[in-house]
Amino acid sequence: MTKNLLTVKDLTMRFGGLLAVNGVNLEVGEKQIVSVIGPNGAGKTTVFNCVSGFYIPSSGSVMFQGKELRGKPGHLIAREGMVRTFQNVRLFKEMTVIENLLVAQHIHAEHNMLKGFFMTPGFKNREQELMDRAAHWLERVGLIEFANREAGNLAYGQQRRLEIARCMVTEPKLLMLDEPAAGLNPNETKALDELIVQLRDEQGISILLIEHDMGLVMGISDQIYVVNQGEPLAEGTPAEIQGNPEVIKAYLGEE
Amino acid sequence: MSRVTSAFVAALITLILGGFLLGLSLTSEGINLVVGPSTPGKITFLFVGVAIVFVLQYFREHVGRFTTHMRSDQRMELPSFLRSSQQQRIWTMFVIIGLLLFPFLSSRGAVDIATLTLIYVMLGLGLNVVVGLAGLLDLGYVGFYAVGAYTYALLNMYFGVSFWVALPIAGGLAALFGFLLGFPVLRLRGDYLAIVTLGFGEIIRILLNNWTDLTGGPNGIARIPKPTLFGLEFSRRPSEEGATTFHEFFGISYSSEYKVIFLYLMALLLVLLTVYVIRRLIRMPIGRAWEALREDEIACRALGLNPTMIKLGAFTIGASFAGFAGSFFAARQGFISPESFTFIESAIILAIVVLGGMGSQLGVILAAIAMTVLPELAREFDEYRMLLFGLMMVLMMIWRPQGLLPMKRPHMELKRD
Numbered sequence: 305m306t307k308n309l310l311t312v313k314d315l316t317m318r319f320g321g322l323l324a325v326n327g328v329n330l331e332v333g334e335k336q337i338v339s340v341i342g343p344n345g346a347g348k349t350t351v352f353n354c355v356s357g358f359y360i361p362s363s364g365s366v367m368f369q370g371k372e373l374r375g376k377p378g379h380l381i382a383r384e385g386m387v388r389t390f391q392n393v394r395l396f397k398e399m400t401v402i403e404n405l406l407v408a409q410h411i412h413a414e415h416n417m418l419k420g421f422f423m424t425p426g427f428k429n430r431e432q433e434l435m436d437r438a439a440h441w442l443e444r445v446g447l448i449e450f451a452n453r454e455a456g457n458l459a460y461g462q463q464r465r466l467e468i469a470r471c472m473v474t475e476p477k478l479l480m481l482d483e484p485a486a487g488l489n490p491n492e493t494k495a496l497d498e499l500i501v502q503l504r505d506e507q508g509i510s511i512l513l514i515e516h517d518m519g520l521v522m523g524i525s526d527q528i529y530v531v532n533q534g535e536p537l538a539e540g541t542p543a544e545i546q547g548n549p550e551v552i553k554a555y556l557g558e559e
Numbered sequence: 560m561s562r563v564t565s566a567f568v569a570a571l572i573t574l575i576l577g578g579f580l581l582g583l584s585l586t587s588e589g590i591n592l593v594v595g596p597s598t599p600g601k602i603t604f605l606f607v608g609v610a611i612v613f614v615l616q617y618f619r620e621h622v623g624r625f626t627t628h629m630r631s632d633q634r635m636e637l638p639s640f641l642r643s644s645q646q647q648r649i650w651t652m653f654v655i656i657g658l659l660l661f662p663f664l665s666s667r668g669a670v671d672i673a674t675l676t677l678i679y680v681m682l683g684l685g686l687n688v689v690v691g692l693a694g695l696l697d698l699g700y701v702g703f704y705a706v707g708a709y710t711y712a713l714l715n716m717y718f719g720v721s722f723w724v725a726l727p728i729a730g731g732l733a734a735l736f737g738f739l740l741g742f743p744v745l746r747l748r749g750d751y752l753a754i755v756t757l758g759f760g761e762i763i764r765i766l767l768n769n770w771t772d773l774t775g776g777p778n779g780i781a782r783i784p785k786p787t788l789f790g791l792e793f794s795r796r797p798s799e800e801g802a803t804t805f806h807e808f809f810g811i812s813y814s815s816e817y818k819v820i821f822l823y824l825m826a827l828l829l830v831l832l833t834v835y836v837i838r839r840l841i842r843m844p845i846g847r848a849w850e851a852l853r854e855d856e857i858a859c860r861a862l863g864l865n866p867t868m869i870k871l872g873a874f875t876i877g878a879s880f881a882g883f884a885g886s887f888f889a890a891r892q893g894f895i896s897p898e899s900f901t902f903i904e905s906a907i908i909l910a911i912v913v914l915g916g917m918g919s920q921l922g923v924i925l926a927a928i929a930m931t932v933l934p935e936l937a938r939e940f941d942e943y944r945m946l947l948f949g950l951m952m953v954l955m956m957i958w959r960p961q962g963l964l965p966m967k968r969p970h971m972e973l974k975r976d
Contacts, residue, residue: 382863394858402973407851413844420843451973
């Protein structure tokens with residue numbers, strides 16, 4: 305068995321009396337695309353929030369590259385190399401496209417204020433590096449011509465792609481996408497599909513995906529987890545999931 | 560309610576409220592105070608006011624349409640000749656030269672007011688980092704100003720430290736206070752943060768007021784020496800044996816104006832430095848992070864930015880400018896007491912930032928000038944001065960809620976080939 309990048313065990317999240325997530329397990333190996341699916345309100349996004357440090361899970365463990373990350377604040381988890389997008393796109397709308405990518409590289413930026421004040425060559429070089437990496441990723445997601453536009457003025461599909469680029473400039477090992485295809489038209493979804501596969505094959509990163517678009521999920525996933533009402537329902541390859549009567553029942557209801 | 564009735568009711572309310580204030584007067588007859596009608600002039604005023612309210616209420620819809628019309632062309636652009644960066648540079652040079660020459664061409668009183676204005680410009684710019692750039696509402700900014708002022712005053716009183724040595728210490732100490740306050744409170748949001756900072760400002764003032772042994776309490780600290788120019792004093796006679804005064808050194812006759820001009824030029828230098836530093840900050844990674852944080856804190860966290868540290872940076876930097884301004888204030892006044900650091904000062908500085916258009920440096924400078932110079936010009940209206948001031952604020956909020964010159968942040972540009 306390949307070494308796991310992310311191992312989530314027995315994840316439970318309780319909001320007061322509500323058990324939102326109960327005993328969910330996830331395993332993401334290197335260079336894998338893993339999807340979490342389930343009906344609306346199943347607790348998929350809650351799982352995401354727990355894993356990425358936006359909620360502190362009530363119990364369970366989140367191991368990433370052999371490190372226990374449960375309960376760590378979100379920004380530290382992001383620095384470990386696990387970066388996420390949001391269901392409703394969260395760009396810095398009044399900043400330009402390129403600036404969005406510069407902010408994302410904040411931790412790599414030159415923080416010595418004196419160097420910044422006097423604009424030393426070191427400072428300028430570092431800023432140029434950030435700029436170059438940002439430009440490289442804009443090219444990859446096909447937004448280079450919009451670099452100096454305000455991010456809020458982009459079309460919805462472009463905003464989605466920009467959000468992915470913004471994650472990629474932080475050089476993550478695991479990219480977590482929360483419904484990236486929501487609100488996209490079929491062409492855009494297809495482009496997204498290709499982009500995700502490319503990211504895995506060319507960048508060697510793993511992707512954890514929450515998605516409703518079954519075509520997308522079944523087409524690209526290596527492994528699928530099904531969650532229903534906060535409980536794990538099934539796991540397996542796309543073929544196994546498609547044939548699983550439990551899953552079909554959860555999605556279509558009982559006869 | 561029909562238009563006539565509603566206008567009538569509004570006018571009646573004005574009449575009742577105004578009647579007590581303007582229509583009646585107290586006169587003393589022997590040992591008794593007698594209420595009687597006031598002068599015909601004031602009563603005329605009252606009825607004119609009532610009439611205005613009636614008319615405005617009657618034509619309310621038209622007035623409303625007029626104000627929304629005023630608001631619709633929102634962006635007040637810089638005049639075209641200021642847009643290209645090279646021309647901007649030339650104009651900036653002109654303005655700076657003008658400001659340098661100003662004290663030699665105008666009266667002593669004007670220079671004095673200008674110096675005061677510059678102090679407020681500096682405070683406004685400093686608070687602008689916290690409120691305008693980082694989006695943290697700080698109502699206790701005057702606390703850091705007080706820290707700066709008292710740092711110099713106390714260091715001088717107890718250890719004879721000179722102004723130039725105390726200046727960086729004051730900035731540093733104010734920054735330290737900013738850091739210490741910011742650390743626990745910056746996880747609070749919006750309103751809660753405002754209340755805590757408000758409390759902090761008051762704590763500082765009350766502490767200064769009550770720690771009589773150290774600070775002299777409400778009596779304040781007097782005889783704080785003025786800054787020197789490389790050890791040259793601006794007094795008529797040297798304060799101690801062996802010291803040289805400015806006019807003796809240059810062999811010119813004594814004039815008290817030198818001191819005023821020197822203080823003005825120093826304040827100008829400090830302001831220019833502040834402007835430059837903040838200008839650079841906006842273009843540095845931390846400036847970008849401030850903006851991003853103001854827009855979406857959650858997204859920042861998801862990208863590995865630590866919101867608390869970034870806010871703390873803004874808080875600390877903002878506080879240090881207040882510290883510099885404070886120590887300069889102490890040196891200029893020669894006397895400080897906790898009276899100078901009441902909440903109303905914080906409110907004025909905040910008003911400068913809001914009036915100027917959050918985040919915009921030029922706007923803040925213009926607003927600081929307006930806020931300090933206008934009340935001086937309006938002195939002839941004496942008791943109605945504050946009324947006028949209030950009116951101006953209300954009109955401003957109706958017509959330009961976004962401030963005089965809303966910020967247009969310099970965007971980083973991707974240049975290709």
